[in-house]
Amino acid sequence: MTAPREVFLVDGTRTPFLKVRGKRGPFTPVDLAVQCGRPLLARQPFAPDAFDMVILGCVNVIADEMNPARVAALRLGMGDQMVAFTVQINCGSGMQSIDTAFRTIREGSAEMILAGGAEALSHAPLMLRDAAVDWLAGVQTASGPFATAQNALKIKPKHLKPVIGLERGLTDPITDLSMGQTAEVLAHHFGITRMMADTYAVESHARLAAAQQDGTLTDEVMPAFGPDGTVYRADDGVREGSTVAKLGGLKPVFEKPYGQVTAGNASQVTDGASWCILASGQAVAEHGLVPIARLVDSAWAALDPSLMGLGPVMSATPLLTRHGWGREDIDLWEINEAFAAQVLACLAAWQDPRFCRDVLGLKDSFGAIPRDRLNIHGGAIALGHPVGTSGNRIVLHLANALKAAGGGRGVATECIGGGQGGAMVLEAV
Numbered sequence: 113m114t115a116p117r118e119v120f121l122v123d124g125t126r127t128p129f130l131k132v133r134g135k136r137g138p139f140t141p142v143d144l145a146v147q148c149g150r151p152l153l154a155r156q157p158f159a160p161d162a163f164d165m166v167i168l169g170c171v172n173v174i175a176d177e178m179n180p181a182r183v184a185a186l187r188l189g190m191g192d193q194m195v196a197f198t199v200q201i202n203c204g205s206g207m208q209s210i211d212t213a214f215r216t217i218r219e220g221s222a223e224m225i226l227a228g229g230a231e232a233l234s235h236a237p238l239m240l241r242d243a244a245v246d247w248l249a250g251v252q253t254a255s256g257p258f259a260t261a262q263n264a265l266k267i268k269p270k271h272l273k274p275v276i277g278l279e280r281g282l283t284d285p286i287t288d289l290s291m292g293q294t295a296e297v298l299a300h301h302f303g304i305t306r307m308m309a310d311t312y313a314v315e316s317h318a319r320l321a322a323a324q325q326d327g328t329l330t331d332e333v334m335p336a337f338g339p340d341g342t343v344y345r346a347d348d349g350v351r352e353g354s355t356v357a358k359l360g361g362l363k364p365v366f367e368k369p370y371g372q373v374t375a376g377n378a379s380q381v382t383d384g385a386s387w388c389i390l391a392s393g394q395a396v397a398e399h400g401l402v403p404i405a406r407l408v409d410s411a412w413a414a415l416d417p418s419l420m421g422l423g424p425v426m427s428a429t430p431l432l433t434r435h436g437w438g439r440e441d442i443d444l445w446e447i448n449e450a451f452a453a454q455v456l457a458c459l460a461a462w463q464d465p466r467f468c469r470d471v472l473g474l475k476d477s478f479g480a481i482p483r484d485r486l487n488i489h490g491g492a493i494a495l496g497h498p499v500g501t502s503g504n505r506i507v508l509h510l511a512n513a514l515k516a517a518g519g520g521r522g523v524a525t526e527c528i529g530g531g532q533g534g535a536m537v538l539e540a541v
Contacts, residue, residue, distance in 0.1 A: 118393050119217045120403035120541065121210075124508040125152040126386035127336045129496040130234075131349040137234035137383045138338040141170050141500075142177045144385035145184035145230040147336040152387055153188060158399045160189050164222035166196035167212050169205025169229035171500040172236045172281065173198065180230060190226075200500070202529040203448065204412075205229055206386060207503025207536065211410045213390045214536075223395040229505070230385035231498035236281065238274035284417045284530060291420070291450065291529055292366035292373045298421045298457035299372040302464075306372045309452040310359040313377035313493045315483075316449060320490030321352040328489055332512055347495040349380045377452040382496025386504040388511075405511035408521075408537040409435065415531050421454030423533020424525035425461045429472050431535045432523070439479040443520030444513055446506040449491035450527055458527075459486075488513060502526065507536055514540035 127148045130137055139147065145168060153160045168181035177183050181196040199208045206229025213225035250263040283290045298304065323329050324346055336344040364371030396403060411431035415422060424447050432438065449455050461467050462478040469475070489509065492502060506524040514522050525535035
């Protein structure tokens, strides 16, 4: 049996994450994928058709872009023969694209893959209600003009009110809980207070603002150019002057009036895309590439959908355990910030001896993750959570952060709507 091959992350870029502001944004998912893909491919020492395949995570696929991976590949000039497919595992889609590429290269079936995530939540569809669909069907199937008129007159005001597709998409169909409500469940179980959540959110904004100002994100974030000539250069949801006092004035969104989750301590609804280039050692040598990081291993886990926010704990812990690593062996962590209360609940779970013994099978608590090792440049609370993209972004940023730190080992992990979690271990090269 052939030994698994090494797989490297050699380059990557993303677009700025653009906050949804009540109307359609300037880019579709494929537009975003192309915006950050073009400069990434242009700076490579090989032709765009040198890849073996393209894999793209996308959740809210729009009707004009079925299989956005293929559409993006063609628009990027990667050739008619480029195999490209789209993956969907809710919030984990962007990480799933990397994991699929990682495993494909590791087993020897490919040498180089472009793996990404793209999401334009501002383009999520408005849907007809069931009653409206039934009314429309009655009009269309009526026999004769008189019956058609009779059915047409049955229209009611409620038929004209659409269902927001994104709202339903962020509601679990098994528990009928919104993602924000699942965060409230965790806040209750682990004693996460409003003050704790708001304090964490303020820190996320401050860290992203600092990273934007000191140039940390310069090579990672490529400008996006709108059809009207507008240039989008940076994540536009960061609130540099955010304070706990200001956030304290916001009302709970999901559990009124005493809930912990507000618009200020939850991830922002955004549009954005990210790409990573994964390559084998053979491809690295052939093209003279300089790897950023080596992908070591990955793991996926599932749990009760109402507790979906614990996905990072349930996926990252067994991943580290099978390598014999503990908390002290990880230099940097990227945990996608779906909600401040959710991230804080994960940190609390890892410090709870009973939880770690009974649920994770550890002898004692995993321990506290130092805040100076976690999301050191902010997270989704400050820059947003384009669902199919975030998992790709945190892997890319972790690789860049490890490189900037001069080496080390890191974990990128996230919770996934529907009650799942994903985690990857990277080592700087």
